Amino acid sequence: MNFTKRTTLSMMAGLVLASTGLMTASAVSAKEVTVWAWDPNFNIAIMKEAGARYTAKHPDVTFKIVDMAKADVEQKLQTQLASGATKSLPDIVLVEDYNAPKYLRSFPGAFEPLSGKIDHGGFAKYKVDLMTVDGKVYGLPFDSGVTGMFYRKDLIEKAGFTEKDMQNITWDRYIEIGKKVEAATGKKMLALDPSDGGMVRVMMQSGGRWYFDKDGKLDVKGNAALKGALEAQAKLFKSGIVKQTSGWVEWVAALNKGDVASITSGVWITGSVKAEKSQSGLWRVAPTPSLGTPGSVNASNLGGSSWYVLAGGKEKAAAIDFLNEVWAKDVDFYQNILDGRGAVGTLTASRGGKAYSAADPFFGGDKVWQSFSDWMAKVPSVNYGMFTGEADAAMASQLPALMQGTPTDKILENIHNQLATQIK
């Protein structure tokens, strides 16, 4: 009696298990592509739109887009790749450009090479270069971090300057203007976090150099662009035109509250600038100030990221097909994300689209997107190398000494020495 009861029970359990097995088996044909990214207003929203476009044509493929903080995405990715427990990794992950070479070289075989499956010729060259390892291209280039100088037309006019005065200037000229703006309006020229080295990176890349040369060798001592950038950074703070802030929130608040007359940053800051509706019509955009040294240009880059496919992903094939169909070909999609989110993609063909030539009333009817995409073509291509994180930390740790007036040559030597022991 007891025995039969047990067998029926276990048979029933077996049936239940079998039927769930069947159900999961039938669910497999409906594919779900998992994506990890950060920033719900930008990357996440844009990926959702891309996913919806693909699902409309391929109803069997759906998307699970997971929103996490940027640091969390990086930390989870790094831990799971290192532990080898790659099962819970997504199919597609967003990686910041500075970090891409590090991941690609530290975890060989973890990412799927996309050359041959996606035509990378259609993308901006500097983006493709930094995702190429040993001749293979990994990843799909996403947004550009091309920089521009956003400034308040009303404030510089009070100091007697016109829009013409802001075009293609040097940092020295920028400081001159800033002093007059402060004298006339009482507002600081720009907001900066003294512990953040982002500005130095922007200036260095506008000079066509990086912490590392084309072969990835340390290039700090005798790097004229880095030296010029550090000097310019020190001059900015010494001149008194900087409003010091701490962290992202304070920095953006300084713009939105109208405390500063300008800001130089990546194109992705446009959304945050435009968030303050009451300042509509007051802002304009001009090219990034240059170092004024030979070889430096009025264009640079800050940030920007790209999509990568994990080699161990369950829905790898669908993920690649999706990237190829929407991200590498759909020009209309790029118009939508530019118009709706202010995302400047790096697919060259998308520049011919309607949204790129649209006038923006927030910027007094200027065709800002056209300007940004013109500048994008001028961004000097540099090799970020594996150790940009280390180099940045080494540079940032010297910033307090720089402010206290330590000679730049000594600073360069300190950065060099610290890095030399680190990058073994």
Place this chain on the structure above:
Amino acid sequence: MTTVARTGSRRYRELNGWFFVGPSIALIGVFMAYPIVKSLWLSLHSGQGSVMKFVGAGNVERLFSDPIFLIALTNTFIFLIVQVPIMIVLALIMASCLNMPNLRFRGILRTAVFLPCVTSLVAYSVLFKSMFSYDGLVNSILLKLGLISEAIPWLSDPFWAKVVVITAITWRWTGYNMIFYLAAMQNIDKSIYEAARIDGISATRRFLSITVPMLKPVILFTTVTSTIGTLQLFDEPMNITNGLISDVTLTLSLYIYKLSFRYVPNFGYAATVSYVIVVLVAILAFVQFYAARERD
């Protein structure tokens, strides 16, 4: 016959005992012993991400020529040497004040001093960050009172950033240590104080010569736990002073985090740095126990 039966039952009882402790031993083995051994093994390796190779003592050699490790070590010791004594003395004074029998609102005051301990580390760090930010409460009060002529960059200046972190930890943990002293003070025989009072000993003298010696084991305990806590300091510099970007408040724990998640991942070297903390804790605890030993 009987001896056999007895050993049999003893063996049965012994087995039974093992059966009871077995699960916890297994759990400790998996979650404590294995990670310790594995991390020791890991610390003998170095490399980038999953590309690791055996280097033996190479990581230890690297420690001595690593300028950032030195910065982290120095900062950690500054926090330790400055903060722990301040906090212990403050906690002792507060405890003896709150232990006065004729104090009014004792319950409320004790709760108020202990309250910081129940706040989340991250939540209070964020609060401190906003208070000490460039446009924050502290700067605007000091400016209004005319004590300073220009706002102090609390969070980025190498000196002030450390002051802020030390202030924050002291605020968070003084009450916690005070509770230990308060509890221990209840156990001191009141007749000792009475006798002292009859002999005309001053209150300060009573505190120094009766309270402090009687609390010695508790003071030792709190010093050791505070030392361990400070050596592992992470949340406050991470959240308040942007420890990930600047080096001004870089601690050993933050450096481990940076080596694993911020830089090109080198888990082997990160494991070595974490063993530095283990060794330091062991040495410091030994020194403290030695200094506080009973001398007969």
